[in-house]
Amino acid sequence: EAQVTQNPRYLITVTGKKLTVTCSQNMNHEYMSWYRQDPGLGLRQIYYSMNVEVTDKGDVPEGYKVSRKEKRNFPLILESPSPNQTSLYFCASRNGPEGAYGYTFGSGTRLTVV
Amino acid sequence: GENVEQHPSTLSVQEGDSAVIKCTYSDSASNYFPWYKQELGKRPQLIIDIRSNVGEKKDQRIAVTLNKTAKHFSLHITETQPEDSAVYFCAAVRGTGFQKLVFGTGTRLLVSP
Numbered sequence: 001e002a003q004v005t006q007n008p009r010y011l012i013t014v015t016g017k018k019l020t021v022t023c024s025q026n027m028n029h030e031y032m033s034w035y036r037q038d039p040g041l042g043l044r045q046i047y048y049s050m051n052v053e054v055t056d057k058g059d060v061p062e063g064y065k066v067s068r069k070e071k072r073n074f075p076l077i078l079e080s081p082s083p084n085q086t087s088l089y090f091c092a093s094r095n096g097p098e099g100a101y102g103y104t105f106g107s108g109t110r111l112t113v114v
Numbered sequence: 115g116e117n118v119e120q121h122p123s124t125l126s127v128q129e130g131d132s133a134v135i136k137c138t139y140s141d142s143a144s145n146y147f148p149w150y151k152q153e154l155g156k157r158p159q160l161i162i163d164i165r166s167n168v169g170e171k172k173d174q175r176i177a178v179t180l181n182k183t184a185k186h187f188s189l190h191i192t193e194t195q196p197e198d199s200a201v202y203f204c205a206a207v208r209g210t211g212f213q214k215l216v217f218g219t220g221t222r223l224l225v226s227p
Contacts, residue, residue: 033215035217040123040219041219042120042203042218042219042220043158043203043217044217045214045215045216048214058214059115059216090157090158102163103160103215105157105158106157107156
């Protein structure tokens, strides 16, 4: 089954404790992206990647890091989480410009930083 | 950069009525406009999209219209059903890369039986 898999689904952590949210897709998609969703603000892009070793900042990159060492994986790293990073996070992937344009989203990760 | 505004933030209709959600965008170079539906506790899912060379697109009970001159696009749902209740997001993206997809703030649609 074609899908984007995120882990964990729920995470409660303390301020300053490094964490990683994993994202993996099995569709051989080139493009991957991370979004955070907050009430009243919609979905805001954190980082995106156009291919292996090619990443760039989205609209709200502060406090986050990403890596794209393999085509299927695109982990989101919070080196020193803070309470304002409490949010619902979605990973998404899609084909390149020649393919379908719509993103396929993962199931989401609800992160709480206390 | 691109900015997408979406209205209304909430919309309540009776089953069988039509619902219209409107979005405006700021970047005249934007050329792809998808709409996503997010049911409670679930992931956003693409329901329909339109490219800048098309003025209208339909898929059964849903349709999207695009006015490039005014830089706005709308989602139309006819004969609404309770299962249409969800949050709907519009989005806009420019360029051949399509990687910078900017979303509106969402519309919560409630369809009452």
